[in-house]
Amino acid sequence: MRLTAPALFFNDCLVSHKESPMEAPTPRRRRKDARPAELLDAALDTFREKGFAATRMEDIAARAGVSKGTIYLYYPSKEAVFEALVRANLVPRIERIQALMATAQGPATERLHMMITAFAQVAADARLVALPKLVLAEAGNFPDLARFYRHEVIGRGLAIVAGILRGGMESGEFRALDPEVTARLFMAPMILAALWRTTFAPIEDAPLPPETLLRQHLDLFLRGLRPEPAS
Amino acid sequence: MRLTAPALFFNDCLVSHKESPMEAPTPRRRRKDARPAELLDAALDTFREKGFAATRMEDIAARAGVSKGTIYLYYPSKEAVFEALVRANLVPRIERIQALMATAQGPATERLHMMITAFAQVAADARLVALPKLVLAEAGNFPDLARFYRHEVIGRGLAIVAGILRGGMESGEFRALDPEVTARLFMAPMILAALWRTTFAPIEDAPLPPETLLRQHLDLFLRGLRPEPAS
Amino acid sequence: MRLTAPALFFNDCLVSHKESPMEAPTPRRRRKDARPAELLDAALDTFREKGFAATRMEDIAARAGVSKGTIYLYYPSKEAVFEALVRANLVPRIERIQALMATAQGPATERLHMMITAFAQVAADARLVALPKLVLAEAGNFPDLARFYRHEVIGRGLAIVAGILRGGMESGEFRALDPEVTARLFMAPMILAALWRTTFAPIEDAPLPPETLLRQHLDLFLRGLRPEPAS
Amino acid sequence: MRLTAPALFFNDCLVSHKESPMEAPTPRRRRKDARPAELLDAALDTFREKGFAATRMEDIAARAGVSKGTIYLYYPSKEAVFEALVRANLVPRIERIQALMATAQGPATERLHMMITAFAQVAADARLVALPKLVLAEAGNFPDLARFYRHEVIGRGLAIVAGILRGGMESGEFRALDPEVTARLFMAPMILAALWRTTFAPIEDAPLPPETLLRQHLDLFLRGLRPEPAS
DNA sequence: GATGAATGAGCCTTCATTCAT
DNA sequence: GATGAATGAAGGCTCATTCAT
Numbered sequence: 001m002r003l004t005a006p007a008l009f010f011n012d013c014l015v016s017h018k019e020s021p022m023e024a025p026t027p028r029r030r031r032k033d034a035r036p037a038e039l040l041d042a043a044l045d046t047f048r049e050k051g052f053a054a055t056r057m058e059d060i061a062a063r064a065g066v067s068k069g070t071i072y073l074y075y076p077s078k079e080a081v082f083e084a085l086v087r088a089n090l091v092p093r094i095e096r097i098q099a100l101m102a103t104a105q106g107p108a109t110e111r112l113h114m115m116i117t118a119f120a121q122v123a124a125d126a127r128l129v130a131l132p133k134l135v136l137a138e139a140g141n142f143p144d145l146a147r148f149y150r151h152e153v154i155g156r157g158l159a160i161v162a163g164i165l166r167g168g169m170e171s172g173e174f175r176a177l178d179p180e181v182t183a184r185l186f187m188a189p190m191i192l193a194a195l196w197r198t199t200f201a202p203i204e205d206a207p208l209p210p211e212t213l214l215r216q217h218l219d220l221f222l223r224g225l226r227p228e229p230a231s
Numbered sequence: 232m233r234l235t236a237p238a239l240f241f242n243d244c245l246v247s248h249k250e251s252p253m254e255a256p257t258p259r260r261r262r263k264d265a266r267p268a269e270l271l272d273a274a275l276d277t278f279r280e281k282g283f284a285a286t287r288m289e290d291i292a293a294r295a296g297v298s299k300g301t302i303y304l305y306y307p308s309k310e311a312v313f314e315a316l317v318r319a320n321l322v323p324r325i326e327r328i329q330a331l332m333a334t335a336q337g338p339a340t341e342r343l344h345m346m347i348t349a350f351a352q353v354a355a356d357a358r359l360v361a362l363p364k365l366v367l368a369e370a371g372n373f374p375d376l377a378r379f380y381r382h383e384v385i386g387r388g389l390a391i392v393a394g395i396l397r398g399g400m401e402s403g404e405f406r407a408l409d410p411e412v413t414a415r416l417f418m419a420p421m422i423l424a425a426l427w428r429t430t431f432a433p434i435e436d437a438p439l440p441p442e443t444l445l446r447q448h449l450d451l452f453l454r455g456l457r458p459e460p461a462s
Numbered sequence: 463m464r465l466t467a468p469a470l471f472f473n474d475c476l477v478s479h480k481e482s483p484m485e486a487p488t489p490r491r492r493r494k495d496a497r498p499a500e501l502l503d504a505a506l507d508t509f510r511e512k513g514f515a516a517t518r519m520e521d522i523a524a525r526a527g528v529s530k531g532t533i534y535l536y537y538p539s540k541e542a543v544f545e546a547l548v549r550a551n552l553v554p555r556i557e558r559i560q561a562l563m564a565t566a567q568g569p570a571t572e573r574l575h576m577m578i579t580a581f582a583q584v585a586a587d588a589r590l591v592a593l594p595k596l597v598l599a600e601a602g603n604f605p606d607l608a609r610f611y612r613h614e615v616i617g618r619g620l621a622i623v624a625g626i627l628r629g630g631m632e633s634g635e636f637r638a639l640d641p642e643v644t645a646r647l648f649m650a651p652m653i654l655a656a657l658w659r660t661t662f663a664p665i666e667d668a669p670l671p672p673e674t675l676l677r678q679h680l681d682l683f684l685r686g687l688r689p690e691p692a693s
Numbered sequence: 694m695r696l697t698a699p700a701l702f703f704n705d706c707l708v709s710h711k712e713s714p715m716e717a718p719t720p721r722r723r724r725k726d727a728r729p730a731e732l733l734d735a736a737l738d739t740f741r742e743k744g745f746a747a748t749r750m751e752d753i754a755a756r757a758g759v760s761k762g763t764i765y766l767y768y769p770s771k772e773a774v775f776e777a778l779v780r781a782n783l784v785p786r787i788e789r790i791q792a793l794m795a796t797a798q799g800p801a802t803e804r805l806h807m808m809i810t811a812f813a814q815v816a817a818d819a820r821l822v823a824l825p826k827l828v829l830a831e832a833g834n835f836p837d838l839a840r841f842y843r844h845e846v847i848g849r850g851l852a853i854v855a856g857i858l859r860g861g862m863e864s865g866e867f868r869a870l871d872p873e874v875t876a877r878l879f880m881a882p883m884i885l886a887a888l889w890r891t892t893f894a895p896i897e898d899a900p901l902p903p904e905t906l907l908r909q910h911l912d913l914f915l916r917g918l919r920p921e922p923a924s
Numbered sequence: 925g926a927t928g929a930a931t932g933a934g935c936c937t938t939c940a941t942t943c944a945t
Numbered sequence: 946g947a948t949g950a951a952t953g954a955a956g957g958c959t960c961a962t963t964c965a966t
Contacts, residue, residue, distance in 0.1 A: 051371055053284030057961060067927045069963080078961065137368030139430045140282055147434045181439065181447050188420040195426075199370045203378045208412065216412050220455035263950065287935065298952050303937070513833055515746030519940060529948045531942080540940065599830030601892045602744055609896045643901065643909050651881040657888075661832045665840045670874065678874050682917035725929065749956060760931050765958065 036074050038064050040085045048130040052082055052138050082138070083145050086131055090153045093122060101160050108168025109222060112186070115161060116214050119190045123210060126201075129194040136195070158183045165225075174225040182225075189217045267305045269295050271316045279361040279429075283313055283369050313369070314376050317362055321384045324353060332391050339399025340453060346392060347421065347445050354425040354441060357432075363422070364429045389414045396456075405456040413456075420448045498536050500526050502547045510592040510660075514544055514600050544600070545607050548593055552615045555584065563622050570630025571684060577623060578652065578676050585656040585672060588663075594653070595660045620645045627687075636687040644687075651679045729767050731757050733778045741823040741891075745775055745831050775831070776838050779824055783846045786815060794853050801861025802915060808854060809883065809907050816887040816903060819894075825884070826891045851876045858918075867918040875918075882910045 042064035046055045057078055061068045075081045097118055104111050122128050132149075139146035161183040168174040193210050201207065273295035277286045288309055292299045306312045328349050335342050354360050363380075370377035392414040399405040424441050432438065504526035508517045519540055523530045537543045559580055566573050584590050594611075601608035623645035630636040655672050663669065735757035739748045750771055754761045768774045790811050797804050816822050825842075832839035854876035861867040886903050894900065 049371070051284070051368070053282070054372060056959085068961090069927055070925085072962070073925070133367065136364065136426065136430050137282065140280065141285060143434060146431060150431050150434060177447065177451075178443075181444055182451070184423075184439070184444060185420050185448050185451060188423045189416050192415075192419045192423050195367065199367050200377060200381050203374060203381060208415070212409075213412055213415060216408065217416050220408075220413070220416060221451065222455075223457070224451035224453075224455035226454070266950090288937085289935085299936090300938080300953065301951055304950070307937095309936070511833070513746070513830070515744070516834060518938085530940090531948055532946085534941070535946070595829065598826065598888065598892050599744065602742065603747060605896060608893060612893050612896060639909065639913075640905075643906055644913070646885075646901070646906060647882050647910050647913060650885045651878050654877075654881045654885055657829065661829050662839060662843050665836060665843060670877070674871075675874055675877060678870065679878050682870075682875070682878060683913065684917075685919070686913035686917035688916070728929090750958080751956080761957090762932065762959080763930055766929070769958095771957070 035066075035070075036084075037088075039066070039071055039074060039081070040088055043081050043085050044089070044127055044130065047082065047085070047134055048127065052078075052134060052141075079142070082134070083142065086135060086145055086149060089128070089131055090149070093128070094153055094156045098156060098160060101164070108164050108171065108173050111164045111167075112161075112222070113218060115164070115186075116190065116218055120210060120214055123190065123194040123197065126198070129198050132191070133195055133198045157187065161186050168225070172227060175227040177225070186221060189213060266297075266301070267315075270297075270302055270305055270312070271319060274312050274316055275320075275358055275361065278313065278316070278365055279358065283309075283365060283372075310373070313365070314373065317366060317376055317380065320359065320362055321380070324359070325384055325387045329387060329391060332395070339395050339402065339404050342395045342398075343392075343417065343453070344449060346395070346417075347449055350418075350421045351441060351445055354421065354428065357428070360425040360429050364426055367426070388418065392417050399456070403458065406458040408456070417452060420444060497528075497532075498546070499550075501528070501533055501536055501543070502550055505543050505547050506551070506589055506592065509544065509547070509596055510589065514540075514596060514603075541604070544596070545604065548597060548607055549610060551590070551593055552611065555590070556615055556618045560618060560622060563626070570626050570633065570635045573626045573629075574623075574648070574684070575680060577626070577648075578680055581649075581652045582672060582676055585652065585659065588660070591656040591660050595657055598657070619649065623648050630687070634689060637689040639687070648683060651675060728759075728763070729777070732759075732764055732767055732774070733781060736774050736778050737782075737820055737823065740775065740778070740827055741820065745771075745827060745834075772835070775827070776835065779828060779838055779842065782821065782824060783842070786821070787846055787849045791849060791853060794857070801857050801864065801866050804857045805854075805861075805879065805915070806911060808857070808879075809911055812883045813903060813907055816883065816890065819891070822887040822891050826888055829888070850880065854879050861918070865920060868920040870918070879914060882906060 039060065043055075043060045046059045046063055049055075050059070055078075057071055058068050060081070061071055064071075071081065075084060097115070100114070100118070101111065104114060132153075135142075135145060135149045139149075158180070162179040165174060165177075165179040165182050165186070169176050169179065193213055197207075197210070270291065274286075274291045277290045277294055280286075281290070286309075288302055289299050291312070292302055295301075302312065306315060328346070331345070331349070332342065335345060363384075366373075366376060366380045370380075389411070393410040396405060396408075396410040396413050396417070400407050400410065424444055428438075428441070501522065505517075505522045508521045508525055511517075512521070517540075519533055520530050522543070523533055526533075533543065537546060559577075562576070562580070563573065566576060594615075597604075597607065597611045601611075620642070624641040627636065627639075627641040627644050627648070631638050631641065655675055659669075659672070732753065736748075736753045739752045739756055742748075743752070748771075750764055751761050753774070754764055757763075764774065768777060790808070793811070794804065794808070797807060825846075828835075828838060828842045832842075851873070855872040858867065858870075858872040858875050858879070862869050862872065886906055890900075890903070
């Protein structure tokens with residue numbers, strides 16, 4: 001089985017500002033365009049460290065190297081910063097995975113492997129995994145955001161996996177199970193590993209390497225999916 | 232396979248007040264003894280709804296039917312309320328599961344089933360599952376509490392499952408794997424289902440019944456653990 | 463010059479409870495009679511340590527060995543405790559000095575000496591000298607008390623000294639000066655030494671013994687009062 | 694004896710803001726520079742009226758014409774306001790007296806006279822004399838401040854007087870005494886007069902003019918210091 | 925656009941006072 | 946009389962937000 005690690009998968013900066021190559025922006029112009037992304041970048045780091053409530057606008061501003069008032073030129077409130085942060089960072093990721101999987105052609109087993117690899121890379125990015133935890137923690141105070149996250153991020157992720165599973169079941173590679181349920185079970189250890197890392201990393205004595213966990217997960221899971229021997 | 236659902240397992244009230252039958256407490260006295268539990272009860276509900284930071288002491292007090300100052304007769308700060316809440320509610324649960332599992336004698340497969348059943352009951356209690364999520368969300372601000380939770384709750388739970396798995400591997404019921412890693416993989420869907428419920432329940436259109444998920448998890452997992460046929 | 467140190471002058475407890483020898487009080491009865499004095503005693507110590515504002519009724523109660531509510535059986539408010547404390551402790555002192563001086567018969571010089579000795583004993587009692595400082599600090603918030611203190615304590619003290627001085631001037635022992643002004647000048651170092659002790663004692667490296675100060679004060683002052691030589 | 698009243702001695706405003714003539718500050722900027730001084734000014738008046746504990750930050754703010762929060766832009770706490778107030782106002786005064794006395798050349802008697810005159814001017818400023826009383830009253834709660842005041846204000850003042858006295862003793866102008874002790878005795882009536890004024894002024898029927906007191910003090914004191922006639 | 929001084933609503937916490945027992 | 950649980954007004958402090966420069 002070839003493990004096509006999508007090498008360039010998640011190595012761009014968190015908040016991408018797509019500068020069109022047509023224009024030649026003056027420094028001033030570029031600065032202005034980059035501002036929102038810089039602010040979200042600073043916001044993410046601060047939210048990660050302190051949580052949403054304990055983060056002060058001044059902290060974000062200081063980290064972004066601007067003054068407090070500047071944030072309000074781009075975002076009308078602290079809540080809006082948070083929402084923009086989550087919206088801007090997660091959908092592009094999931095869309096790339098979608099695109100990758102749409103073109104992938106191998107057997108379902110290999111494609112599940114790719115999913116795990118892709119996910120492992122996301123989970124390896126401490127800044128990125130902080131977002132789900134923030135959403136989790138603040139879902140009660142941001143119902144819109146929770147809905148957005150549920151549908152645009154989790155929903156898409158599960159759909160991808162369910163699609164792979166369905167393909168494998170139809171081709172006889174896997175035994176027949178409910179693909180939706182199975183997709184959740186497939187994702188669970190990965191999501192939890194990511195949350196775990198974010199939450200207990202600073203206090204863990206002997207952290208379990210995520211690769212070990214995910215490799216064994218795939219092993220167990222694929223065996224569990226194996227069709228019954230035709231006795 | 233007999234599913235011994237531990238029927239009386241988690242049906243007591245969250246914070247139990249053990250009134251000694253020896254004394255004949257005046258109403259005043261009885262009230263005082265019950266206060267801490269009433270306050271924690273109110274605090275849990277409020278934290279659940281709003282999260283730690285957004286909860287005002289006055290909210291807790293109002294829900295408990297007392298005035299703001301009364302809380303400070305029993306807990307020195309909002310942080311202390313939170314810590315007491317987590318400490319008081321989680322350890323007793325896990326200890327009961329420990330005790331149950333220590334005496335259980337059946338095959339490892341059945342004992343895993345019991346674990347899932349026990350856990351499903353905990354997860355069915357919406358108030359109870361709010362606690363792990365709160366810990367998750369606030370771990371950064373409460374390192375001591377995170378450590379406590381990691382060791383006294385998660386550590387114990389994993390140890391129980393790892394023990395069952397190790398027993399099954401030694402008896403040849405399961406194939407040989409790292410029990411620690413496998414224990415994490417066994418717990419992952421359950422924990423995530425609990426967090427899920429807490430986070431997305433209010434916005435979910437067609438929630439997946441936890442029983443469905445857990446039943447299939449056990450099915451997949453046990454197949455994955457099955458020893459290689461000695462072809 | 464004989465220094466009649468009034469040995470028994472200030473050695474009683476601060477708040478005297480005058481038990482009539484006629485009755486034979488039951489312990490209960492005695493306790494009840496003693497309560498106000500005990501409370502004031504405790505209040506004085508606590509005010510001394512923390513000042514009026516920073517003293518909590520509970521501190522006073524704890525030191526007196528009673529519960530918070532008990533204080534309110536005897537004094538209607540914290541202010542009332544303070545006022546009672548000042549009123550109860552200062553007038554008896556000054557009255558004794560008054561009585562002593564009324565019967566003293568020696569030359570004015572010796573009587574001034576007695577005043578200083580008497581005052582030195584008061585100033586040696588750290589608990590007692592705390593009262594003037596408290597009055598000073600709180601005078602703005604207790605105008606009635608300030609007036610009381612000014613007239614009943616300071617006024618009487620000055621009158622005694624002025625009387626001695628006037629006697630000395632009339633007898634030719636001292637030269638003629640305004641007795642009121644001179645009385646103030648005579649008292650100033652003593653009062654200041656007392657305040658000093660209360661304020662800077664905990665931070666002073668090499669405190670000046672009050673006796674040294676007062677001895678030299680008397681020396682300087684008496685020379686200053688000496689009549690002009692009838693050249 | 695020429696009484697060189699240092700006419701310009703203490704007639705500046707309490708908190709001076711030195712605006713550099715080089716810059717052309719915007720109104721906004723000028724305001725910001727002036728703020729700390731304005732706040733301390735308002736704080737002094739409020740502390741004078743109510744004492745430290747009974748003064749609310751809002752009182753200070755209102756008197757300074759700003760909002761509560763503004764104070765915290767300049768001082769981190771109420772304690773810090775108090776400390777800044779004392780530190781900013783007393784040291785400059787004492788330094789000026791030091792400078793004046795360092796250059797004074799007359800006989801010791803005349804220099805003592807100058808000290809009294811200088812002190813009388815300070816004592817005539819009701820706002821200024823409130824500070825020692827505040828320090829006295831709050832010393833227990835501000836040990837650092839008490840130490841500062843003891844060393845930087847009182848210590849310097851006593852050193853100046855002791856130096857004058859020592860000079861007079863060496864030149865034979867005064868008889869030989871311990872200069873440290875004598876300095877305290879020289880200062881006592883002045884300090885007490887200042888405290889007196891602050892404390893009992895509002896309730897005094899017939900206040901004694903400080904000049905009367907100080908003139909007679911000097912008279913008595915200088916006679917007391919006079920060398921023995923060589924019989 | 926950017927700044928940062930200023931605002932003021934809001935919250936945690938304290939504690940004098942009350943009153944049922 | 947004595948208790949101490951309960952109250953709730955008050956105040957120190959924070960910080961999201963505004964706006965004059």
